[in-house]
Amino acid sequence: MYWGVLYGAAIVFAFICIALLLTLVLQSLPAWRHSGAGLFTGSTWDPTNKQYGALPLIAGTLETAAIALLFAVPIGIAVALCVVHLVPARLRVPFSSFVEMLAAVPSVVYGIVGVLFLAPWCQNVFYPWLNSVTHNFVLFSNVTSGDSTLLAGMVLFVMVLPTIMALSRDAIAAVPKDQIEAALSVGATKWQTLYRVVLPNARAGITGAVTLASARALGETIAVSMVIGGAFGISSSLLGQGNTIAATIASSWDDSTTLTKSELVALALVLVTMTAFVNFVGRRLVARSTQGATL
Amino acid sequence: MTTATPPLPLDPVYERRALVQASARQSLGRRTFVSRFMLGVCMFALVLASSILVWIMYLLVSKGLHAWSTAFFTQVPMTPTVSHPNNVGGVSNGIVGAIVIDALAVAMSVPIGVLGGLLLAETDNPFARVVRTTSEVMTGLPSIIFGLFVYEVLIIKYKIGFSGIAGSVALCILMIPVIMKGSEVAFRAVPNSLREAGYSLGMSKGSVARHVVTPSATPGLLTAVLLATSRAVGETAPLLFVIGNTYIVQWNPTKEQISLPLQIYTFFLDGISPATVATLWGNALLLVVVVLFLNMGSRMLSAFLQRERH
Numbered sequence: 001m002y003w004g005v006l007y008g009a010a011i012v013f014a015f016i017c018i019a020l021l022l023t024l025v026l027q028s029l030p031a032w033r034h035s036g037a038g039l040f041t042g043s044t045w046d047p048t049n050k051q052y053g054a055l056p057l058i059a060g061t062l063e064t065a066a067i068a069l070l071f072a073v074p075i076g077i078a079v080a081l082c083v084v085h086l087v088p089a090r091l092r093v094p095f096s097s098f099v100e101m102l103a104a105v106p107s108v109v110y111g112i113v114g115v116l117f118l119a120p121w122c123q124n125v126f127y128p129w130l131n132s133v134t135h136n137f138v139l140f141s142n143v144t145s146g147d148s149t150l151l152a153g154m155v156l157f158v159m160v161l162p163t164i165m166a167l168s169r170d171a172i173a174a175v176p177k178d179q180i181e182a183a184l185s186v187g188a189t190k191w192q193t194l195y196r197v198v199l200p201n202a203r204a205g206i207t208g209a210v211t212l213a214s215a216r217a218l219g220e221t222i223a224v225s226m227v228i229g230g231a232f233g234i235s236s237s238l239l240g241q242g243n244t245i246a247a248t249i250a251s252s253w254d255d256s257t258t259l260t261k262s263e264l265v266a267l268a269l270v271l272v273t274m275t276a277f278v279n280f281v282g283r284r285l286v287a288r289s290t291q292g293a294t295l
Numbered sequence: 296m297t298t299a300t301p302p303l304p305l306d307p308v309y310e311r312r313a314l315v316q317a318s319a320r321q322s323l324g325r326r327t328f329v330s331r332f333m334l335g336v337c338m339f340a341l342v343l344a345s346s347i348l349v350w351i352m353y354l355l356v357s358k359g360l361h362a363w364s365t366a367f368f369t370q371v372p373m374t375p376t377v378s379h380p381n382n383v384g385g386v387s388n389g390i391v392g393a394i395v396i397d398a399l400a401v402a403m404s405v406p407i408g409v410l411g412g413l414l415l416a417e418t419d420n421p422f423a424r425v426v427r428t429t430s431e432v433m434t435g436l437p438s439i440i441f442g443l444f445v446y447e448v449l450i451i452k453y454k455i456g457f458s459g460i461a462g463s464v465a466l467c468i469l470m471i472p473v474i475m476k477g478s479e480v481a482f483r484a485v486p487n488s489l490r491e492a493g494y495s496l497g498m499s500k501g502s503v504a505r506h507v508v509t510p511s512a513t514p515g516l517l518t519a520v521l522l523a524t525s526r527a528v529g530e531t532a533p534l535l536f537v538i539g540n541t542y543i544v545q546w547n548p549t550k551e552q553i554s555l556p557l558q559i560y561t562f563f564l565d566g567i568s569p570a571t572v573a574t575l576w577g578n579a580l581l582l583v584v585v586v587l588f589l590n591m592g593s594r595m596l597s598a599f600l601q602r603e604r605h
Contacts, residue, residue: 002501006417009410010426013471017429020444020468027447078340086334087341097594098345104590105351106529108556109579113351115563116572158347165344187323191330212435219437221532226563246437246532253536268443272436279435280428 021272028266030259039266045232045243047252047260054267056234060149060242061271064224065217067153067238068160073210076164081194083165084172096169103162111226114155119146119227127239142237147229149242155223160213167212171205171289172198205289211282215275221246245271355580362577371542372558372574383570386578389558391544396459396554397528400466405520407467408474412519413504415475416482427479430472439532441465446536457539459548465533470523477519481512518597525589529582531556555582 031039035052042053083096123146134140175198183193199206229241230251245267253264366385373384411430415423445465449455485508493503509516539551540561553561555578562575 002499002504005501006410006414007422009407010414010423012407013411013430013475014426016468016471017433019448020440023444023447024440075340075344078337079344082337082341086337093598095341095345098348101587101590102348104525104529104586105348106531106556106582106586108529108531108559109351109355109583112559112563112575112579113354116567116575117354161344161347189326189330191333192326195333215435219435219439221437221439222535222560226560246439249439249443250532250535265443265447268437268440272440275436276432279432282435283431 024265024269024272028262028269031262031266034259035263035266039263039270043234045248047256047263050259052260052263054245054263054270056232057243057245057248057267058270059234060228061218061244061246063149063238063242064152064156064228064244065214067150068156068217069210069214071154071157072161072164072213076161076209076213077168077199077206079161079165080168080172081198083169085190085194085198096166099165100162102158103166107159107220107223108226110155110159111223114151114223114227115147118151118154122146122148122151131239138236139238141239142235143239145229145241147227147241148239149228149235150238152224152228152242152244152247153238155227156217156220159220159223160217163213163216164209167209167286168202168206171202171209171286174205174289175201202289204285208282208285208287208289211278211285215278215282218278219246219271219275221250225250352583355576355583359573359576359578359580362573363580367574367577371544372571383574386555386558386574386581388541388544389553389555389578390581391546392459392538392541392552392558393528393554393556395546395548396462396466396534396538396552397524399460399463399548400470400527401520401524403463404467404470404474404523408471408519408523409478409516411471411475412478413482413508415479430475433472434476437532438469438530439535441468442533442536444468445533450537455549457537457551459538459545459550459552459554462534462538462552462554463548465537466527466530469530469533470527473523473526474519477522478512478516481515481519482508484515485511514596514600518593518600521589521593521596525586525593528589529556529586531560535560555585 031052034050035042039052039054040058041055042051043055044051044053045056046052079095079099083092087095123143127140127143127146127148127150130140131143179197179201180193183197184190188196224244225247228243228247230243230247231241232243235242249264249268253261256264364385368385368390369387370385371388372386373382411426415427442465445461445468449461449464450457455461489507489511490503493507498506534554534557538554538557540553541551542553545552559575559578559582562571562578567575
């Protein structure tokens with residue numbers, strides 16, 4: 001009876017997971033039959049003419065995640081170092097909860113702040129400035145509107161920052177004290193100790209943190225779909241409108257035909273595979289680092 | 296009288312030492328400078344990162360607080376007319392929908408999550424390990440997947456129609472792994488001596504779990520449920536395809552409902568007009584306040600538990 005109830009609950013959960021995966025596979029079959037590998041290689045996404053090439057969407061997903069990580073990795077690690085080693089013990093918890101609470105803010109709120117506040121600012125102030133400073137460099141050319149790949153990347157940066165900060169902080173706090181004291185005793189400065197001793201020791205945990213954050217950046221849906229603009233072409237400029245897999249599913253699902261829905265499910269399956277793999281690897285790394293098995 | 300001692304020939308050892316000391320001073324100066332500079336950069340990153348939340352909250356409060364009128368909480372959204380250009384109504388339908396949908400999601404996910412967590416804490420066989428890994432991976436999946444799944448199964452296959460309950464199911468799938476993880480930790484923290492005391496009195500495994508382990512783990516379980524709820528309350532993507540929309544206050548979860556976060560997204564899709572923008576900020580502020588409140592509650596509870604334990 002006792003074990004029956006416990007196993008029953010776990011089996012219900014396992015059943016949901018299997019059903020989830022099966023549903024995605026079965027519902028995407030028509031899409032694979034229709035497009036096959038063309039889904040990954042085609043660069044035209046045109047549901048009205050039944051052309052489903054998701055290369056622009058995949059590129060947009062990777063681009064926005066890369067922009068987010070480009071900012072979030074250095075800043076997140078720097079904040080983690082500060083919280084563990086530089087800030088007085090009394091302020092440690094307030095500072096890190098302040099950053100961690102960014103993860104609790106609903107993504108639709110980030111979206112609305114992006115739409116109502118950041119997009120106009122980007123369009124009128126930031127992008128023209130960026131464009132002129134870089135002398136119309138190809139990545140920063142062609143300012144049309146505030147909604148853009150770069151803005152989506154910046155919003156994602158704020159959303160993944162707490163993940164990187166919190167997990168790196170735990171890895172950094174798990175670095176053995178004697179290692180740090182040994183470095184200080186041979187005359188290393190505080191920064192040399194942090195850079196040459198603490199960070200290499202925490203490497204596995206920090207890598208795990210970045211991996212988990214990238215999973216979040218790849219899968220984020222609502223905030224991105226609100227600020228990315230939703231153009232279905234590969235644009236060389238980061239200031240142009242773009243799209244991601246998750247944002248496309250959210251924005252075009254309701255008025256899609258059955259075949260298009262199946263193609264979207266196929267994309268969702270790709271996204272699930274990617275994020276599940278990235279998550280699995282990241283969790284392994286994080287678990288290894290906090291157990292202190294890195295030494 | 297003084298005899299002038301002839302100057303000693305310079306000892307090469309002293310010369311070397313002076314050289315080494317000079318170069319050490321120089322190196323220390325350089326390294327101290329680099330260290331101070333880099334630590335300064337880190338502190339700047341800290342200030343920047345922790346000011347983001349302050350800035351977002353400031354923005355929401357300054358733009359959204361004045362929308363919080365009685366009408367905001369008691370009326371449904373209305374289209375402003377020529378005679379009443381400021382009559383935009385409120386978001387009571389979203390508030391009611393959120394309460395119903397989230398309450399049902401909690402009611403469905405708590406039993407599965409807590410019992411599953413108890414299993415993971417009590418056994419370590421291959422099945423439990425697979426469930427643990429799966430649930431950890433599930434917490435990182437994009438939440439829109441759960442909406443797609445519920446759409447394909449409940450709406451298309453079983454034809455239950457767009458309804459609040461479908462949204463609850465999607466949120467429930469999202470919450471189970473979070474509750475499972477948190478309750479596993481809570482159950483593992485219960486000292487084994489308590490369990491053994493129960494067994495020594497002749498209690499069965501089931502009644503030890505019910506009368507000894509669960510009461511002792513309750514605060515930890517509450518932490519897990521609060522955390523999962525704070526995540527579910529703010530989610531938009533799982534609800535997007537499955538709950539439909541309504542412009543009346545709908546308490547019945549078998550009918551189409553609307554929830555606060557999805558309402559913001561719908562406002563956005565319908566096009567933001569100067570009349571609705573204040574309601575939009577007010578709605579976002581309300582959502583953030585509720586979510587941060589739940590999240591902070593969970594955080595404070597877990598900090599309190601850690602202090603108790605040490």
